[in-house]
Amino acid sequence: ETGVTQTPRHLVMGMTNKKSLKCEQHLGHNAMYWYKQSAKKPLELMFVYNFKEQTENNSVPSRFSPECPNSSHLFLHLHTLQPEDSALYLCASSQGQGPDTQYFGPGTRLTVL
Amino acid sequence: GEDVEQSLFLSVREGDSSVINCTYTDSSSTYLYWYKQEPGAGLQLLTYIFSNMDMKQDQRLTVLLNKKDKHLSLRIADTQTGDSAIYFCAERMDSSYKLIFGSGTRLLVRP
Numbered sequence: 001e002t003g004v005t006q007t008p009r010h011l012v013m014g015m016t017n018k019k020s021l022k023c024e025q026h027l028g029h030n031a032m033y034w035y036k037q038s039a040k041k042p043l044e045l046m047f048v049y050n051f052k053e054q055t056e057n058n059s060v061p062s063r064f065s066p067e068c069p070n071s072s073h074l075f076l077h078l079h080t081l082q083p084e085d086s087a088l089y090l091c092a093s094s095q096g097q098g099p100d101t102q103y104f105g106p107g108t109r110l111t112v113l
Numbered sequence: 114g115e116d117v118e119q120s121l122f123l124s125v126r127e128g129d130s131s132v133i134n135c136t137y138t139d140s141s142s143t144y145l146y147w148y149k150q151e152p153g154a155g156l157q158l159l160t161y162i163f164s165n166m167d168m169k170q171d172q173r174l175t176v177l178l179n180k181k182d183k184h185l186s187l188r189i190a191d192t193q194t195g196d197s198a199i200y201f202c203a204e205r206m207d208s209s210y211k212l213i214f215g216s217g218t219r220l221l222v223r224p
Binding site: 002004006031033042043045048050055056090092094096099100101102103104105106107 | 148153154156157161210214215216
């Protein structure tokens with residue numbers, strides 16, 4: 001247990017569905033991250049939030065919409081996805097200073113049909 | 114440019130030492146990290162090293178950093194079957210929260 005939880009662990013959705021991924025951290029961290037891990041590419045940073053403000057959007061398509069209501073919770077809203085969006089979506093959190101080590105959740109395995 | 118490279122695969126016998134190598138390109142990296150990922154799980158932080166250090170040891174793990182060659186290695190002593198996993202190195206620049214990850218090295222420990 002790293003102190004970062006993600007739900008659901010597995011999700012299958014059609015291209016016309018709307019779904020949301022949830023991440024919660026119990027570490028008192030100030031920064032939260034979404035990553036995409038697919039078989040064909042290295043781990044890709046999608047979004048960064050620091051003190052609830054989005055500080056990075058790594059050219060992510062608008063069909064992915066993040067939301068960070070407070071420093072402990074992070075959502076990724078999904079809409080009109082493509083089959084190539086199937087991947088493991090990892091959430092992480094960090095203190096936001098010093099070595100700023102990132103602690104990862106277990107991920108949500110997403111399959112888009 | 115930002116690029117982190119690792120060899121894809123390493124196989125060792127149980128009880129031997131494993132050495133996983135990583136090269137990076139950005140000389141402004143301040144921290145370098147090693148993460149472990151087991152099947153079906155997220156990334157687990159193993160250790161990190163600050164760029165002004167040459168070596169860091171933590172129980173069975175030894176990290177060596179050659180800043181001149183931009184080369185990072187992770188040595189696992191007395192490798193066990195439970196060490197079988199994918200190992201990622203990552204670099205971070207001081208001015209950014211962004212971590213640049215390598216593609217990962219799959220370590221297989223044979224009995």
